[in-house]
Amino acid sequence: MKKLQIDIVSDVMCPWCIVGYKGLENALQQLAPSLEAEISWLPFELNPQMPIEGQDLTQHIMEKYGITKQQSDQNRDMLTQRGKDVEFDFNFSDQLRMINSFDLHRLLTWAKDQGKQHELQLALFSAHFTNNTPLNIKEKLLEIVKSVDLDVATAENILDSDQYSQRVRAEQKLSLDRGIHSVPTFIINNKYSVSGGQPAASFKKVLQEIAQEL
Secondary structure, eight states, X not given: OEEEEEEEEEOTTOHHXXXXXXXXXXXXXXXXXXXXXXXXXXXXOSOTXXXXXXXXXXXXXXXXXXXOHHHHHHHHHHHHHHHHHTTOOOOOOTTOEEOOOHHHHHHHHHHHHTTXXXXXXXXXXXXXXXXXXXXXXXXXXXXXXXXXXXXXXXXXXXXXXXXXXXXXXXXXXXXXXXXXXSSOEEEETTTEEEESSOOHHHHHHHHHHHHTXX
């Protein structure tokens, strides 16, 4: 069996990040058991200047990309279908908001030390995009933390302090120094990179090529 290390530079606010991950997951399932991967998530903030209350997602997308409401709706329809293709449910309701994700990255960094980062990352994606859970409300975040068997009291202490801030910023800087300015970016064995929400077939081809060099 050959093993790969895959670091995913990602933001919970990024729908293409979960689409891309699900494509990767599908490819790895097809290549098992001859190839497996250890997956780690690295922080990226799509909107580091976003205030804590966030912004209506449709309004945010229209302003950021200079598109119309109709174009935004078309993008949502396309993403919803891509989600179905990889067995992930997007629910783009009017309640969905774009928020600053720095606190999410602090929790994910802590969860990594507890061996629970991957579970928390996927739970946050589902909470945000499927359940429209407001991730800028501490009580809601703590419910998600509890759902993946992480200690709620410790998580609350982290959110009420600046713990893990320095580490998150250092990891963000490392990605920027690597020339990464968009997400998702999949870094394989610290040598190769794949960008965007690629389908399983694309990931499978790349992974097979890299595995041949091992």
